[in-house]
Amino acid sequence: MTAATMRAMVLARSPGALALAELPRPQPGPGQVLIRVAACGVCRTDLHVVDGELPEPKLPLVPGHEVVGEVAALGAGVERLAEGDRVGVPWLGYTCGECEHCRAGRENLCERARFTGYTLDGGYAEYLVADARYAFPLADEPDDAHAAPLLCAGLIGYRSLRMAGEARRLGLYGFGAAAHIVAQVARHRGQRVFAFVRPGDEEGEAFARELGAEWAGGSDEPGPEPLDAAILFAPVGALVPAALRAVRPGGVVVCAGIHMSDIPSFPYEILWGERVVRSVANLTRRDGEEFLALAPRVPVETSVRSRPLEEANEALAELRRGDVEGSIVLRVAEPA
Numbered sequence: 001m002t003a004a005t006m007r008a009m010v011l012a013r014s015p016g017a018l019a020l021a022e023l024p025r026p027q028p029g030p031g032q033v034l035i036r037v038a039a040c041g042v043c044r045t046d047l048h049v050v051d052g053e054l055p056e057p058k059l060p061l062v063p064g065h066e067v068v069g070e071v072a073a074l075g076a077g078v079e080r081l082a083e084g085d086r087v088g089v090p091w092l093g094y095t096c097g098e099c100e101h102c103r104a105g106r107e108n109l110c111e112r113a114r115f116t117g118y119t120l121d122g123g124y125a126e127y128l129v130a131d132a133r134y135a136f137p138l139a140d141e142p143d144d145a146h147a148a149p150l151l152c153a154g155l156i157g158y159r160s161l162r163m164a165g166e167a168r169r170l171g172l173y174g175f176g177a178a179a180h181i182v183a184q185v186a187r188h189r190g191q192r193v194f195a196f197v198r199p200g201d202e203e204g205e206a207f208a209r210e211l212g213a214e215w216a217g218g219s220d221e222p223g224p225e226p227l228d229a230a231i232l233f234a235p236v237g238a239l240v241p242a243a244l245r246a247v248r249p250g251g252v253v254v255c256a257g258i259h260m261s262d263i264p265s266f267p268y269e270i271l272w273g274e275r276v277v278r279s280v281a282n283l284t285r286r287d288g289e290e291f292l293a294l295a296p297r298v299p300v301e302t303s304v305r306s307r308p309l310e311e312a313n314e315a316l317a318e319l320r321r322g323d324v325e326g327s328i329v330l331r332v333a334e335p336a
């Protein structure tokens with residue numbers, strides 16, 4: 001009898017391109033579940049991994065951390081989930097529970113954390129194993145492709161929105177997968193949204209207005225009025241001083257990405273006035289539970305373009321060029 005195999009898109013070296021491979025189907029160890037992947041979102045972080053901008057990925061690696069699928073088998077001791085459950089697997093795949101950060105409720109900063117699709121194999125494959133404690137049970141709606149972007153663009157976007165505080169006037173820099181979700185949540189919370197896109201990107205401006213931005217313009221413009229907070233989703237360091245100039249005294253600039261080009265030097269006067277620059281790193285399980293409960297109440301409607309698993313390289317190239325409205329999702333299994 002031959003062992004069961006699966007199709008996967010594999011990164012052999014970083015930087016590099018993905019190659020389709022036939023791999024042994026993984027087996028769930030104690031506390032893990034085997035998940036049959038239905039869809040996996042393509043996140044900008046995947047691009048940073050493939051392009052060699054993040055240190056020491058697991059190699060060879062199956063990327064992907066916006067995974068939606070069904071529990072196919074349980075490892076020993078798993079009681080939280082059952083076979084057939086619909087689940088989502090996010091970026092945070094494991095934390096130690098013992099370090100200073102874990103004990104203080106900041107598991108997103110865990111010193112020994114492992115990350116799906118970076119230091120653990122992810123969802124660009126027909127199956128993956130996940131620690132059952134970090135997989136989120138999902139409701140029946142929305143469908144697989146539309147649920148996938150909630151698992152990172154949604155979760156990290158939600159954490160970024162929390163870090164931006166009670167901002168009445170919220171600026172979003174870079175209107176991609178995360179911003180298109182955050183704009184909907186912010187509007188639901190009664191916040192006013194101002195979208196800053198690449199100068200001249202009229203389609204991006206129109207997309208942002210459709211999703212509730214009351215103003216959309218180039219990121220080189222100051223915006224129509226001072227902001228209370230800004231969230232930077234574009235990985236462009238030069239946007240930090242631009243956003244500092246756009247926020248009022250006491251305002252916050254949140255850098256939401258895992259990687260950013262160098263931040264140019266800037267005059268102290270634009271930070272003066274108790275303005276704050278901060279980053280957002282990873283997520284906690286609490287972020288995930290809160291956001292997944294909130295999303296259907298908004299309701300968040302994701303805009304998705306899907307491609308088959310084999311076209312992961314093309315999907316990443318589209319993201320690199322920046323010509324994506326909303327999210328790209330890989331279809332791994334055909335809908336039943």
Ligand SMILES: [Zn+2]
Pocket residue numbers: 095096097098099100101102103107109110111112113
């Ligand atoms: Zn820890």
Ligand SMILES: [Zn+2]
Pocket residue numbers: 043044045046065091152153
């Ligand atoms: Zn991501």
